[in-house]
Amino acid sequence: MTDATQPAPHEEPHDERQDEQTGATAPDPATAHLATSVREIExxxxxxxxxxxxxxFALVSTAAALEAEPGLAAQLAPEVVDAARGDEHHLTSVEQEGLPQVESLEELLGILTWPDTxxxxxxxxxxxxxPSAAEDAMPADPDEALAYLMGHPDRQDVRIAVGALRTGETWSVxxxxxxxxxxxxxxxxxxxxGLTEAIRATFL
Incomplete structure (x- = not known):
């Protein structure tokens, strides 16, 4: 794992297990906390x-992190510390710095490994x-394809945040x-x- 920055802002997870924006349901406590963390990260x-x-971002058990590093409590809101000490599924996200210089996200995920913590x-x-129809018409030449993609009137810029736990739970926004x-x-x-499975594979 690369060197970490300070924990990203983290709010206390809500008790509901339904995504607030879409109605998608997180069926268990681990997934519910993962969904909260991924929304906060995005x-x-x-x-x-x-x-x-x-x-x-690395996702760590807040309770385990507090036990290993008591000083972490000073960096978190008191209500987060209280919630984490009573809930084993509570997560804290830690952004990773100094990522390797690679050609693609796929290559990056292929070399990432994580400690047991x-x-x-x-x-x-x-x-x-x-849209699918526009993708079908994309030129085969990489340079022409890039120009086609960036200039297409129906293009959509999207930001994707995907999280996966070592135990298999996943969530995306x-x-x-x-x-x-x-x-x-x-x-x-x-x-x-595809991205979900690639992240899960970093724990294999």
């Missing part, structure tokens, strides 16, 4: 605006997406630049299957 990244780099991981990435509002962020356990 909201934290969204505060810096668009056109950002790939961001990677890390309960899960989350990745935030921006993508440009097109998606924000579009065209509807850049917290209330319009979609969420669910399998919105981005």
């Amino acid at each position: 909201r934290h990244v969204a505060g810096g605006g668009w056109d950002g780099p790939v961001r990677v 890390v309960a899960g991981a989350a990745v935030v990435v921006e993508r440009v997406v097109l 998606l924000r579009t630049r065209a509807h850049d509002d917290d209330a319009a962020v979609a969420g669910g356990p399998d919105l981005v299957p």
Whole structure:
């Protein structure tokens, strides 16, 4: 695991197990806390605006982290500390700095490994997406394809945040630049299957 920064802002998880924006249901406590963490991470990244780099976060059990490093309590809100000490599923996200310089997100995920103290991981990435019909018409030449993609009138800029726990639970959220509002962020356990599986594979 790369060197970590300070924990990202973390609010106390709500008791409801339903995604506030989409109605998608988190069926168990571990998934509910993961969903909360992924939403918070995306909201934290969204505060810096668009056109950002790939961001990677380790997810750690807050209770375990407090036991291992009591000084962490001073960096967290008192209500978060109280909630974590009474809930084994409570998570704290820690952004990873000094990521390796690689050609693609797939390559990065292929070389990431985590110590046993890390309960899960989350990745935030921006993508440009097109309707299926427009994708079918994309040129084969990479340079022409990029120009086609960036100039297409139906392109959508999206920010995707995907999290997975070592125990298998997953959650994703998606924000579009065209509807850049917290209330319009979609969420669910399998919105981005390929990226979800790639993150889960970092724990194998």
